[in-house]
Amino acid sequence: MKSKKQIIFMFILANLFSAINFILLQSYSGAVICFFAILQTFINKIFEKKQQQVPKIIIVIYIMISIILGIITFNNMIDMLPIICSILYTITIIQNKEKNIRRISLVNIILWIIYDIVYQAYTAAISDSLMTISTIVGIYRFDYKLNKNESAK
Numbered sequence: 001m002k003s004k005k006q007i008i009f010m011f012i013l014a015n016l017f018s019a020i021n022f023i024l025l026q027s028y029s030g031a032v033i034c035f036f037a038i039l040q041t042f043i044n045k046i047f048e049k050k051q052q053q054v055p056k057i058i059i060v061i062y063i064m065i066s067i068i069l070g071i072i073t074f075n076n077m078i079d080m081l082p083i084i085c086s087i088l089y090t091i092t093i094i095q096n097k098e099k100n101i102r103r104i105s106l107v108n109i110i111l112w113i114i115y116d117i118v119y120q121a122y123t124a125a126i127s128d129s130l131m132t133i134s135t136i137v138g139i140y141r142f143d144y145k146l147n148k149n150e151s152a153k
Helices: 004-024 028-049 056-070 075-092 098-118 122-152
Strands: none
Touching: 004 028, 004 075, 004 098, 004 122, 028 056, 028 075, 056 098, 075 098, 098 122
8 A cells, every 4th residue: 555544444454354353263362452453543543634643642541551451361472462563553553654654564464473373363364464465565666666766866
């Protein structure tokens, strides 16, 4: 995806389908974090429509809620990954540059793939793998190749 709006829309869809998948697999840590990511996105959209930055206190609250949700649903060490992913997601959606969004997202998606595989969420793993490929292509097309072409001019 080229624009932030498109990228964020795909995040919402991916989180919704992943949350449903995790609920069906009784992987509640991942499900809760995915639903929280959707909520964060909608709250941030309100600020964006008002052309305001998300206040730092709300970012801190997001991170605290991510940690609390992770602790509440914690079963084993792999359940740390959704907490880390939630914090990365918080950092991702407050970025203004698509380049930063793509790079942080790449790390986030790779961590989700590990979680997907451990909890046998193979559909989510396939989806996240496709998002990884798409993100890598996006990084190449819009960040690397575009910059390389611009510097050659």
